[in-house]
Amino acid sequence: MWGWMKLKNEIGKRIAQLRKSFGMNQEELAEKLNVTFQAVSKWETGASYPDIELLSLISECFHVSVDYLLKGNGFKSKAYYNQKYDQEDYYWGFQPSVMCHKVLQHMPTVKHLRLLDIGCGEGKDAVFFARNGYDVTAFDLSETGIEKTKKLAERCGVYVNAFMADVNTFRLNTEFDIIYSNGVLHYIPPQLREEIFANYKNFTAENGINILSAFVKKPFIGPAPDSEKYTYEWLSGELFMLYHDWRIDICEETIFDCMSSGVPHKHGINRVMAKKISKN
Numbered sequence: 107m108w109g110w111m112k113l114k115n116e117i118g119k120r121i122a123q124l125r126k127s128f129g130m131n132q133e134e135l136a137e138k139l140n141v142t143f144q145a146v147s148k149w150e151t152g153a154s155y156p157d158i159e160l161l162s163l164i165s166e167c168f169h170v171s172v173d174y175l176l177k178g179n180g181f182k183s184k185a186y187y188n189q190k191y192d193q194e195d196y197y198w199g200f201q202p203s204v205m206c207h208k209v210l211q212h213m214p215t216v217k218h219l220r221l222l223d224i225g226c227g228e229g230k231d232a233v234f235f236a237r238n239g240y241d242v243t244a245f246d247l248s249e250t251g252i253e254k255t256k257k258l259a260e261r262c263g264v265y266v267n268a269f270m271a272d273v274n275t276f277r278l279n280t281e282f283d284i285i286y287s288n289g290v291l292h293y294i295p296p297q298l299r300e301e302i303f304a305n306y307k308n309f310t311a312e313n314g315i316n317i318l319s320a321f322v323k324k325p326f327i328g329p330a331p332d333s334e335k336y337t338y339e340w341l342s343g344e345l346f347m348l349y350h351d352w353r354i355d356i357c358e359e360t361i362f363d364c365m366s367s368g369v370p371h372k373h374g375i376n377r378v379m380a381k382k383i384s385k386n
């Protein structure tokens with residue numbers, strides 16, 4: 107009995123947390139699900155739980171799996187990053203990543219451009235883009251990261267549409283001109299990559315770009331001393347192959363020294379910038 111009560115409470119807590127990270131009130135969520143706001147309130151306080159068919163709708167609405175709603179798992183890296191980000195300071199600092207300048211160079215904001223930052227962390231790149239005039243949407247698995255992204259945007263006087271989502275379950279249904287991601291793609295297991303990237307390519311506007319980086323395996327580089335479990339390095343060149351039918355403007359591999367955890371080690375990274383060009 108106690109276990110069931112606890113489960114109801116936990117589901118409710120996760121729904122409340124997701125709803126807030128999407129900036130929705132109980133009435134708005136109720137309207138989306140075609141239920142009363144009292145029903146939402148009861149789930150969130152653990153007084154009742156949603157029906158099975160509603161669980162599926164809720165999971166779609168927040169881009170998480172039903173498994174996550176029920177058990178809160180499948181998110182090993184969430185706790186890891188929530189903890190890293192749970193401080194006043196910004197763990198990744200404020201300096202935009204090298205690829206940000208490539209975006210400015212290749213797709214300057216001479217017109218309205220919609221940019222998606224996948225795995226935005228604490229928002230240093232997303233906010234940089236917003237400050238440079240892009241219309242920015244950003245998501246990350248860490249709700250602490252999302253809160254800090256919103257805070258940083260507010261402090262800089264710009265708006266970023268930031269929300270919590272899992273790259274492995276979230277799928278695009280609106281177009282972007284620029285799809286950007288830095289240091290995140292190793293959370294996508296190999297079996298999901300083709301499908302996820304087909305979705306990203308499909309929802310990139312004509313003449314839009316995808317600009318991405320991925321950690322790659324190299325036989326001469328051992329595992330990092332602080333490497334996380336549940337990450338999946340890419341094969342060298344694998345990311346480029348996904349864009350074989352687009353114009354590839356940047357295609358590079360870098361091996362760099364890293365001092366995270368205080369122990370010197372190396373990483374291999376592939377960076378790609380590819381443009382969707384229409385046939386005509």
Ligand SMILES: C[S@@+](CC[C@H](N)C(=O)[O-])C[C@H]1O[C@@H](n2cnc3c(N)ncnc32)[C@H](O)[C@@H]1O
Nearest residue numbers: 187198225226227246247248272273288289293
């Ligand atoms: C190395 S950090 C990079 C953050 C940011 N892109 C930057 O350059 O500052 C990796 C980020 O991936 C996020 N992440 C991990 N697993 C994820 C997933 N399944 N879906 C979305 N984001 C995820 C983490 O929360 C973390 O913020």
